[in-house]
Amino acid sequence: MTFSLRRSRACVFVLALAASGGVSARRPPALPAGQLHQLNSVLWMQRSPEYALLARSVFASAQAALPAALAQPGSAAAEQSSLPPGAGAAVIVDLDETMLDNSPFQAWLVRSGAAYRPQDWDAWVARKSAQAIPGAVEFAKAVTAMPNTTIFYVSNRECKGPGACAAKQATMENMRTLGFPRADEEGAFLFKGEEADERGDKVARRARIGRAYRIVMLVGDDMRDFVAKEDADLLARRDPALMARAADLVGRRWFILPNAMYGSWVDRLGKTPAAMAEQLTPADLPARRR
Numbered sequence: 001m002t003f004s005l006r007r008s009r010a011c012v013f014v015l016a017l018a019a020s021g022g023v024s025a026r027r028p029p030a031l032p033a034g035q036l037h038q039l040n041s042v043l044w045m046q047r048s049p050e051y052a053l054l055a056r057s058v059f060a061s062a063q064a065a066l067p068a069a070l071a072q073p074g075s076a077a078a079e080q081s082s083l084p085p086g087a088g089a090a091v092i093v094d095l096d097e098t099m100l101d102n103s104p105f106q107a108w109l110v111r112s113g114a115a116y117r118p119q120d121w122d123a124w125v126a127r128k129s130a131q132a133i134p135g136a137v138e139f140a141k142a143v144t145a146m147p148n149t150t151i152f153y154v155s156n157r158e159c160k161g162p163g164a165c166a167a168k169q170a171t172m173e174n175m176r177t178l179g180f181p182r183a184d185e186e187g188a189f190l191f192k193g194e195e196a197d198e199r200g201d202k203v204a205r206r207a208r209i210g211r212a213y214r215i216v217m218l219v220g221d222d223m224r225d226f227v228a229k230e231d232a233d234l235l236a237r238r239d240p241a242l243m244a245r246a247a248d249l250v251g252r253r254w255f256i257l258p259n260a261m262y263g264s265w266v267d268r269l270g271k272t273p274a275a276m277a278e279q280l281t282p283a284d285l286p287a288r289r290r
């Protein structure tokens with residue numbers, strides 16, 4: 001039997017199997033299209049050793065930089081114009097995709113094809129089942145072990161005004177279980193919506209902490225964990241002055257975790273989240289790198 005004959009017979013077999021439903025029956029059902037654009041990024045964050053080791057290396061670098069950040073004058077936050085005399089030091093960290101891994105929620109969006117809805121996110125927070133980002137607990141403990149240094153968790157997890165906050169209570173319990181320091185102190189957590197002056201970009205919360213502490217370090221996965229929305233937008237456009245300031249701070253007072261799943265970088269694409277998979281096209285790539 002010649003190679004081409006064997007190949008053609010194999011093709012006939014495969015076609016017959018497919019026609020009988022034998023091939024398709026072994027395949028899992030096709031995923032709904034609505035959130036498929038997320039699949040690659042969720043897989044990378046859940047499966048790749050590179051992501052886990054990169055996160056660990058960011059936290060290890062931040063811990064190594066902490067003594068110098070404490071010893072040298074200055075602030076990590078633009079919102080801090082004057083430093084309180086004799087103030088203690090504060091390290092501000094974001095929560096989602098900085099200290100807490102919510103990739104199971106993103107994976108659920110992919111599998112279900114559901115558009116992001118705040119009530120589904122609230123249900124995920126209430127489950128208290130986020131895991132720690134690799135290296136996050138160790139870093140938080142190292143911060144609190146430094147003399148006169150306090151960690152603050154500044155998150156856009158949302159409270160509906162001052163007073164009792166279900167999201168905060170659930171998050172604190174989740175983080176207590178994971179071993180994070182200060183997880184039982186409500187004052188360590190500054191959530192979106194607790195105060196009337198707050199914006200999603202955390203400016204007012206950084207300013208509030210900065211009135212009592214010298215902010216020596218910021219850790220986050222989105223530029224809005226570091227600067228106001230307007231400046232984050234300018235950084236996205238590679239504004240030279242802001243890029244120079246950021247380059248001076250990153251690795252010294254700013255430490256950035258990778259997040260390929262979501263963030264203000266996605267929001268700037270200007271797409272409707274519910275229809276992202278259909279709306280993203282190669283035209284969304286930067287023209288000079290397409």
Ligand SMILES: [Mg+2]
Binds near residue numbers: 094097221
């Ligand atoms: Mg985050």
